[in-house]
Amino acid sequence: MRLGKRVTELLGIDYPIVQGGMAWVAEAELAAAVSNGGGLGIVAAASMPPELLDKELKKVRALTDRPFGVNIMLMSPTASDAIEVAAANRVPVATTGAGSPGKVLERLKPLGTKVVPVVPTTALARRVERQGADAVIVEGCEAGGHIGELTTMVATPLVVDAVDIPVIAAGGIADGRGMAAAFALGAEGVQIGTRFVCSSECRVHENYKLAILNAKDRSSAVTGRPTGHPVRCIRNKLTSQFDHMEISGASVEDIEALGAGKLRAAVVDGDVDFGSVMAGQIAAMVSRIQPASEIIEEICREAEEVLSRLGSLK
Ligand SMILES: Cc1cc2nc3c(=O)[nH]c(=O)nc-3n(C[C@H](O)[C@H](O)[C@H](O)COP(=O)(O)O)c2cc1C
Structure with missing residues (x-):
């Protein structure tokens, strides 16, 4: 090239x-x-x-x-x-x-x-x-x-x-x-x-790939901003849990604890509801x-x- x-x-x-x-x-x-x-x-x-x-x-x-x-x-x-x-x-x-x-x-x-x-x-x-x-x-x-x-x-x-x-x-x-x-x-x-x-x-688990293939332009969310280590992933039940914790002023430790092991859960176990399906905004274009x-x-x-x-x- x-x-x-x-x-x-x-x-x-x-x-x-x-x-x-x-x-x-x-x-x-x-x-x-x-x-x-x-x-x-x-x-x-x-x-x-x-x-x-x-x-x-x-x-x-x-x-x-x-x-x-x-x-x-x-x-x-x-x-x-x-x-x-x-x-x-x-x-x-x-x-x-x-x-x-x-x-x-x-x-x-x-x-x-x-x-x-x-x-x-x-x-x-x-x-x-x-x-x-x-x-x-x-x-x-x-x-x-x-x-x-x-x-x-x-x-x-x-x-x-x-x-x-x-x-x-x-x-x-x-x-x-x-x-x-x-x-x-x-x-x-x-x-x-x-x-x-x-x-x-x-x-990765087939569910993970499907979550990306099904993503739309507003499917992306950022979790963990209060911890100083924000992560972009696909919106799901886990990202709602993060939202609730952040709105209710939960401690950094509790927010970090929620994220622990969640990427593995999505990648290995295919838990795309409560796992962290890390993917970029561009997921919406992957078909x-x-x-x-x-x-x-x-x-x-x-x-x-x-x-x-x-x-x-x-
Ligand atoms: C599931 C996932 C895990 C990632 N883990 C790492 C990592 O361990 N180290 C790193 O430097 N970047 C990591 N990244 C960032 C990627 O290396 C890459 O820079 C990013 O995905 C590029 O943006 P895109 O997703 O829009 O293509 C990760 C990205 C994804 C989607």
Whole structure:
């Protein structure tokens, strides 16, 4: 692909599409399918025990000879273990979420791992560039999962102007129009989460995929704002419980307790009523389950069509 050359060359991939690291969702099968499709597949370390992460990374290696990555959630109690497992497996790329990635850069960069932190603000983007990050992923609050304050539309050009390293846009991108828009804002790649949940290779419970396929434009809700760690998911009985607690002034501890284990309940048990069905606003546009490689090709083809159509406008 002609688009996003700095990103494809940096990561050794064919298309400038990175699959979002997604706790409980982004396992070896999905990561390998995305990498085999020419994008960058990512295994989410989240709070996985180190032995399990090691197994997942070895499984990706067995399923693909293409580059892949690991996503390390810096606020997780297992983050230090995840860094060591990534080092032992000589993982080609590491993305990081929720915090300052100093330790990851220090430990993994000398081993040749490309480190690409997720940043919600220009200040963090500038800091990680100074620390040696190879690129940044700027994630807007349209995204599924833990979110910041700024939208992709606003955060992307701000971060593009703030740093010289390549910027990958995330949040609210699920088709070629979204990818073309991200490039128009100065991004050189995109990270996609929600649409890949609905890939054939993603092993979440069928109910989870159906909840995304059935989502409409107002199906998205944000839970846990008072805790300082807001999460975007699909509106359901759990999000109503959060609303009631927040309106009645419940304590941060009680609100946090309500969220505990709820992503697992949705992903593994298929409890889409009382589980946390993390997904972005763009869920409303996801209408089919397809192989990851088809998703990647379709999005890139559409993006090139959109951009060449705009390019030919007089
Ligand atoms: C179910 C789910 C779990 C997620 N977990 C993580 C995570 O563990 N670490 C992380 O950095 N981002 C996480 N994210 C964010 C994604 O990596 C990605 O940036 C986001 O989904 C992009 O926005 P989109 O959903 O609109 O495509 C998660 C997203 C979802 C939907």
